[in-house]
Amino acid sequence: MPRNQQILLVSRPEGEATAANFKLVSTDTPPLQDGQVLVRHHYLSLDPYMRGRMSDAKSYAAPQALGEVMIGGTVGEVVESRHPKFAPGDKVVGMGGWQDYGVVDATQPGALSKVQAGDGPGQVPLSQYLGAAGMPGVTAWYGLVKIIEPKPGQTVTVSAASGAVGSAYGALAKARGCRVVGIAGGKEKCDYVVNDLGFDACIDYKQHTDAGSLSKALKTACPDGIHGHFENVGGMVLDAVLSRLNAHGRIALCGVIAGYDGAPIPLTYPQLLLTQRIRLEGFIVSEHMEVWPEALKELVGLVASGKLRPRETVASGLAAAPEAFLGMLKGRNFGKQLVKLI
Numbered sequence: 001m002p003r004n005q006q007i008l009l010v011s012r013p014e015g016e017a018t019a020a021n022f023k024l025v026s027t028d029t030p031p032l033q034d035g036q037v038l039v040r041h042h043y044l045s046l047d048p049y050m051r052g053r054m055s056d057a058k059s060y061a062a063p064q065a066l067g068e069v070m071i072g073g074t075v076g077e078v079v080e081s082r083h084p085k086f087a088p089g090d091k092v093v094g095m096g097g098w099q100d101y102g103v104v105d106a107t108q109p110g111a112l113s114k115v116q117a118g119d120g121p122g123q124v125p126l127s128q129y130l131g132a133a134g135m136p137g138v139t140a141w142y143g144l145v146k147i148i149e150p151k152p153g154q155t156v157t158v159s160a161a162s163g164a165v166g167s168a169y170g171a172l173a174k175a176r177g178c179r180v181v182g183i184a185g186g187k188e189k190c191d192y193v194v195n196d197l198g199f200d201a202c203i204d205y206k207q208h209t210d211a212g213s214l215s216k217a218l219k220t221a222c223p224d225g226i227h228g229h230f231e232n233v234g235g236m237v238l239d240a241v242l243s244r245l246n247a248h249g250r251i252a253l254c255g256v257i258a259g260y261d262g263a264p265i266p267l268t269y270p271q272l273l274l275t276q277r278i279r280l281e282g283f284i285v286s287e288h289m290e291v292w293p294e295a296l297k298e299l300v301g302l303v304a305s306g307k308l309r310p311r312e313t314v315a316s317g318l319a320a321a322p323e324a325f326l327g328m329l330k331g332r333n334f335g336k337q338l339v340k341l342i
Helices: 049-054 126-130 135-148 164-175 187-195 211-221 236-242 271-275 289-304 318-329
Strands: 003-009 022-028 036-045 074-081 091-094 101-105 112-114 155-159 179-184 201-204 226-231 245-253 279-282 312-316 336-340
Touching: 003 318, 022 318, 036 091, 036 126, 074 101, 074 126, 091 126, 126 336, 135 164, 135 226, 135 245, 135 289, 155 164, 155 236, 164 179, 164 187, 164 226, 164 289, 179 187, 179 211, 187 201, 201 211, 211 236, 226 236, 236 245, 312 318, 318 336
Parallel strands: 155 179, 155 226, 179 201, 226 245, 245 279, 312 336
Antiparallel strands: 003 022, 036 074, 036 101, 036 336, 074 091, 091 112
């Protein structure tokens, strides 16, 4: 059996996460038991939710255990199988974690899924099953379709617009005839959101020091107000959007990356939720597995047709994962953050 590199979580962050919270180790992969599959991971997904799992504070999921492989989505290739539905050479997606190889109990429903991947016209690159054609894409789909429920001609907004979730959200909203306005950090990201992703406008939040200033920019970009918003950040961004939401507006709350270091995130004018009769709903996409087939069918179609080909930031080698992860939390990545393992 091959030698396997792994990254373990060895301590919990106090404030900001650091590289010292992780440890790179090497071990032999164990022999396979009946029903198990050995997967050589090609790409590892790095996502903001992982920061929450590093903490032992009460949350929607159990914290990442210390001394164990850090959780994470992976795509790769089966190299050995003792399960009748998987064969060497199959391309698969799963939650293999921060390691080069994963031993998966394929008898567990949903533990491993086959995918059709390729780099030619009409095909979906393997890495996109961790982005637009994977969990981030389904996250965008659920928030837009099941919570915001936009009608053609309405204006919808999204924070972290250049990221994996935001880019998929834009394509899905445009396909439904919406006016789509993004919020992102920096001119380069905003130009990409408009010129490459096809948003109608994008606001650079770094040009605004407070919610009032950002609110004025939103008023210019959204002359008919905002009908629905997808929130990934929280803090000043959410305050500004709330001030521009129309009556009966809808907010899909997916993430609050502004508070991942544990500091409280005040809501400046919570009374707007009442006076504007706003529906705000937080959600965890893994709790809605029933929608995944429908969502993935649409997302795979968008990627295969070339209508959605978001950018990726790719670090090289497992050892690079901690610094790439920390950089993502500070917005240093452009698009989906991945680690290429082979």
